[in-house]
Amino acid sequence: MRKYKFVIDPGHGGKDRANKGHSGRYVEADGNLQFALYLRDYLNPYFHVVLTRDKDKTLSLTERGRMAKGADMFLSVHSDAYTSNSSGVTIFDSVDLKNEDIAKNIGKAVADAMGIPFRGSREKESSRHPGEDYYTVIDVAQDGGCPCVLLLERGFHSNPAEEKKLLNANIVQASAEATANAIKKYYKIQEVMSMGRIFKDIEDDRWSAPYIEAAKELDIINGNDDGTFNPAGSLTREQAAVLTVRLYEKITGRKVVK
Numbered sequence: 001m002r003k004y005k006f007v008i009d010p011g012h013g014g015k016d017r018a019n020k021g022h023s024g025r026y027v028e029a030d031g032n033l034q035f036a037l038y039l040r041d042y043l044n045p046y047f048h049v050v051l052t053r054d055k056d057k058t059l060s061l062t063e064r065g066r067m068a069k070g071a072d073m074f075l076s077v078h079s080d081a082y083t084s085n086s087s088g089v090t091i092f093d094s095v096d097l098k099n100e101d102i103a104k105n106i107g108k109a110v111a112d113a114m115g116i117p118f119r120g121s122r123e124k125e126s127s128r129h130p131g132e133d134y135y136t137v138i139d140v141a142q143d144g145g146c147p148c149v150l151l152l153e154r155g156f157h158s159n160p161a162e163e164k165k166l167l168n169a170n171i172v173q174a175s176a177e178a179t180a181n182a183i184k185k186y187y188k189i190q191e192v193m194s195m196g197r198i199f200k201d202i203e204d205d206r207w208s209a210p211y212i213e214a215a216k217e218l219d220i221i222n223g224n225d226d227g228t229f230n231p232a233g234s235l236t237r238e239q240a241a242v243l244t245v246r247l248y249e250k251i252t253g254r255k256v257v258k
């Protein structure tokens with residue numbers, strides 16, 4: 001079902017919490033994380049989602065970029081700073097990959113959801129290393145083989161009106177949802193829950209439905225590729241082994257099987 005892997009990188013955090021909004025109330029590290037957590041929730045039913053950090057934590061740009069290895073898409077999440085009049089959403093793609101189409105779709109979707117201008121998609125080349133990306137995180141992510149690498153600037157926190165929007169949880173959530181929708185469209189992902197159900201053959205009033213849905217959301221049990229779950233099917237010994245290990249990994253946070 002979930003064949004694409006998606007890495008979200010909430011920029012900054014840990015020792016790097018200096019970027020603040022015009023009023024000082026908005027902290028970029030926290031705003032990026034809030035957006036990333038909403039985005040993870042919206043993408044989780046459709047993608048295998050990994051966050052470079054899911055809490056306030058120090059990570060180097062290289063460490064972040066390396067986590068893109070094996071992923072289909074890597075999105076670094078930021079907000080911008082320049083003057084108090086600077087306004088709008090910008091999105092960067094790699095000079096080597098040219099993911100302009102999806103970059104534009106995401107950038108436009110975020111700008112519309114926030115009610116601010118879209119400044120366009122850009123590629124920034126390093127002046128010291130021509131042919132390489134200016135942004136370390138983009139450069140490292142694409143060097144590792146990830147085919148789609150983006151860096152999103154969700155408006156300017158140096159602009160008082162945009163700082164307010166970045167502090168508004170409803171707007172942050174709406175812009176994360178708009179991002180998820182643009183990504184699903186790009187990968188031609190069908191709305192599996194459009195009927196209010198996760199699996200075609202699980203009715204909402206089935207006694208076990210809440211457990212099956214929870215197990216799916218916890219990423220412990222997946223259904224079949226055709227969108228069914230086969231609720232009365234029996235468990236084989238090998239499936240029991242997989243379940244046991246997945247549970248162990250979930251609870252301990254330790255990865256045992258690669």
Ligand SMILES: [Zn+2]
Pocket residue numbers: 011012019028077078079
């Ligand atoms: Zn930033």
